[in-house]
Amino acid sequence: MNERYSRQQLFAPIGEEGQKKIRGKHVVLIGAGALGTGNAEALVRAGIGKLTIIDRDYVEWSNLQRQQLYSEADAKERLPKAIAAKRRLEQVNGEVEIEAIVGDAGPEELETIAAMQRPDLLIDATDNFDARFIINDVAYKYHIPWIYGACVGSYGISCAFIPGRTPCLYCLLETVPQGGLTCDTAGIISPAVQMVVSYQMAEALKILVEDWSALRGKLVSFDLWTNEYAAVRIDGVKKDGCPTCGRHPSYPFLSYEQRTKTAVLCGRDSVQIRPSARRQYDLNELAELFRRQGLQAEANPYLVSVSLGDKRLVVFRDGRALVHGTKDVQEAKAIYYRYLG
Amino acid sequence: MTLVINGETVTVPDEVKTVSDLLAYFRLDNKLAIVEVNVRIIQKHEYGTTALCDGDRVEIVHFVGGG
Numbered sequence: 390m391n392e393r394y395s396r397q398q399l400f401a402p403i404g405e406e407g408q409k410k411i412r413g414k415h416v417v418l419i420g421a422g423a424l425g426t427g428n429a430e431a432l433v434r435a436g437i438g439k440l441t442i443i444d445r446d447y448v449e450w451s452n453l454q455r456q457q458l459y460s461e462a463d464a465k466e467r468l469p470k471a472i473a474a475k476r477r478l479e480q481v482n483g484e485v486e487i488e489a490i491v492g493d494a495g496p497e498e499l500e501t502i503a504a505m506q507r508p509d510l511l512i513d514a515t516d517n518f519d520a521r522f523i524i525n526d527v528a529y530k531y532h533i534p535w536i537y538g539a540c541v542g543s544y545g546i547s548c549a550f551i552p553g554r555t556p557c558l559y560c561l562l563e564t565v566p567q568g569g570l571t572c573d574t575a576g577i578i579s580p581a582v583q584m585v586v587s588y589q590m591a592e593a594l595k596i597l598v599e600d601w602s603a604l605r606g607k608l609v610s611f612d613l614w615t616n617e618y619a620a621v622r623i624d625g626v627k628k629d630g631c632p633t634c635g636r637h638p639s640y641p642f643l644s645y646e647q648r649t650k651t652a653v654l655c656g657r658d659s660v661q662i663r664p665s666a667r668r669q670y671d672l673n674e675l676a677e678l679f680r681r682q683g684l685q686a687e688a689n690p691y692l693v694s695v696s697l698g699d700k701r702l703v704v705f706r707d708g709r710a711l712v713h714g715t716k717d718v719q720e721a722k723a724i725y726y727r728y729l730g
Numbered sequence: 731m732t733l734v735i736n737g738e739t740v741t742v743p744d745e746v747k748t749v750s751d752l753l754a755y756f757r758l759d760n761k762l763a764i765v766e767v768n769v770r771i772i773q774k775h776e777y778g779t780t781a782l783c784d785g786d787r788v789e790i791v792h793f794v795g796g797g
Contacts (some may be wrong), residue, residue, distance in 0.1 A: 424797040516797045541796040563774065566762045566793060577796060585797075608764060610791040619789045621735040621766045655795060 394436050407598035408436065414597045415439040415508040419494045420709030421470040422446070423577065424538050425514030426458040427586030428593070432485075432512075433478045433595065439486040440478070441502065443494045444470040445661065445709065447581040447692060455579040467703075469577045469691045491691055491705060493663060496523050503531040510596055511535040514588060518566045525550065525558040526640040529633050534596050538585045542575045543614035547588035548623065549596070549604060556627035557634040561608065580613050651718045657714060659713045660721035664729075675704060679728070695728070702728060734787045749777040752788070763792040 398408045400591045414437050418425055421444035432440055439565035448456075448463040448470055463473040478487050492498060494515070502508065511533055513524055521537060528535040537558060550557050583603075588609060595603045607620040612699035632639045652661045672688045679686035679695045686695045695702045702724060710729065712721035733752075746755050749772050758796040765772045766789040772780050773787050782788070 421797060422797055514797050517795050539794045539797050541794045544794060546791065546794060561764060562762060562793065564762075566795065606790050617736050617738070619791050621764050621771060621789050621791050622769070623771075626771050 397435060402600055402603065403594070403598055407600075410599060411436055411438075411594070411597045413438050414510065415441070415506060416510045416512060416593070416597075417441045417443070417499075417502055417506075417508045418512045418514055419443050419520065420498070420506045420514035420516065421456075421458075421474045422452070422514060422516060423455045423579075423582040424540070424585055424589070425470075425512075426456045426474060427582055428512050428514055428538075428589055429474055429478060430481060431586065431590045433482045433487070435590075435597075436482065437485060437550060437597065439488065441488040441490065441506070441508065442471045442474050443490040443492065443498065443502075444474070445491070445493045446470050446711075447703070448473050453579060455582050466689050467687075467692065467694055468689065469705075472691060493661070493709065494523070495663075496522055496527070499523060499527045499608065500530075500643060503527050503533060507531070508533060510593060512593060513537050513539075517652075519652065521558060522565055522642040524594045526633050526642040528552060528642050529557055529638065530643070536589045536596075537593050538589045542612075543578055543581050544610065544612045545581045545585040545588075546608070546610040547585050547592075548608040549592040551596070551601075551604065552634065554566065554601065554604075556623055557631060559633040560626045560628045560631050561623060578613070583609060584613060591669065651722065653716050653718065654711070657713075658716055659711050660715060660718055662710050662721060662725045663710065664708040666708075670704065670706050670708065672706060674705075684704060697724065697728075700724060704729065731782065733782060733783050734785070736789055747781060749780045749782065752782060753777065753790075756790070758790065758792055761792045763790055769788050 394408050397403055397404050400586055415430055417439055418429055421442050447467045448459045452459055458474045458477040470492040471491050475487045475489040480654055513521055524535050529552045532552045536549045538547045606622060608623050609620045611618045618629045629635050630640050650663050654661060674694050676686040676688035676693045684695050686693055693704045703711040710725055712724050715721055731777050746752050749765055760776060
């Protein structure tokens with residue numbers, strides 16, 4: 390063991406044994422925005438064995454205020470976040486294997502990773518509850534702990550869910566929050582991000598070194614501007630009839646009906662469209678095709694961005710697209726089919 | 731009535747009698763929240779029937795989606 394992790398090993402609850410355990414672990418990070426980049430950097434610096442990062446978005450200027458792995462060059466190039474994060478993380482710690490997945494963390498994708506790779510921990514760094522209920526189902530189906538985290542404004546919230554030890558997110562919420570409740574346009578300050586990352590990472594380290602008794606066991610929330618703090622023990626809410634962690638689980642969020650092909654992105658005035666069959670575009674050719682129609686199109690190795698007046702269409706290699714400038718799914722679909730057939 | 735909400739002592743008007751009233755008073759009734767009274771989580775269907783008493787310790791955590 391080199392000097393690199395010496396301070397972490399000196400911390401008694403981790404020690405040399407704990408460091409070895411951390412080194413042998415695989416963490417899957419869902420989302421590479423504010424919480425995702427914070428968690429990713431901490432995990433990689435802590436010396437985990439492998440990190441898988443899944444993200445469907447690309448770097449924009451408005452990300453740079455808080456998404457700590459990204460640079461101006463990434464925003465200029467519109468690099469996919471998973472790719473930009475991987476590049477930066479490899480500079481931070483070359484010993485960690487980093488897998489970048491540019492795409493949606495839908496039920497199929499997450500279940501495949503859970504079944505094939507058997508990761509040790511899932512960390513939620515998404516911005517919506519549809520994704521979180523999929524994570525919750527996958528976690529309980531495959532017995533993998535997961536850690537919820539979210540923030541808006543100066544407020545943040547976090548909770549670790551451990552199959553076999555704690556109730557699940559469904560037990561707590563009973564319903565999936567709908568758009569208006571969670572899609573925020575209230576802004577965000579970076580200390581709220583960092584605080585949630587700290588709560589998530591502390592529980593992550595406990596899980597990675599298997600110090601189960603040290604887990605908080607509480608849903609915790611704070612507001613760094615109004616100086617409030619609240620915590621609720623969750624062990625009392627476990628429900629026998631829960632479809633995710635009850636006696637006869639059906640994992641409803643992994644069913645075919647739940648595999649949404651379109652999604653309105655929270656607070657982004659954007660709609661994501663996934664074609665029903667995977668496509669394989671040559672992005673330079675596609676950009677050229679747009680230009681021949683007199684449109685302004687730019688390509689990088691991962692996506693093509695086309696300006697369409699007050700809208701913008703961004704197409705990834707596999708045919709997935711983001712339509713910016715609308716929250717209307719029908720309008721977004723119309724644009725998608727008009728330009729991509 | 732005086733309650734201890736999220737660790738702070740707060741005086742609420744007399745009209746606040748139940749958990750439902752309290753959430754409405756703080757305008758949290760249309761948000762998704764977990765409410766604990768004296769270290770017991772109150773189920774959503776019990777909000778209207780769970781009476782609050784002077785000195786009760788209430789924890790309210792509301793869910794947000796951003797990240």
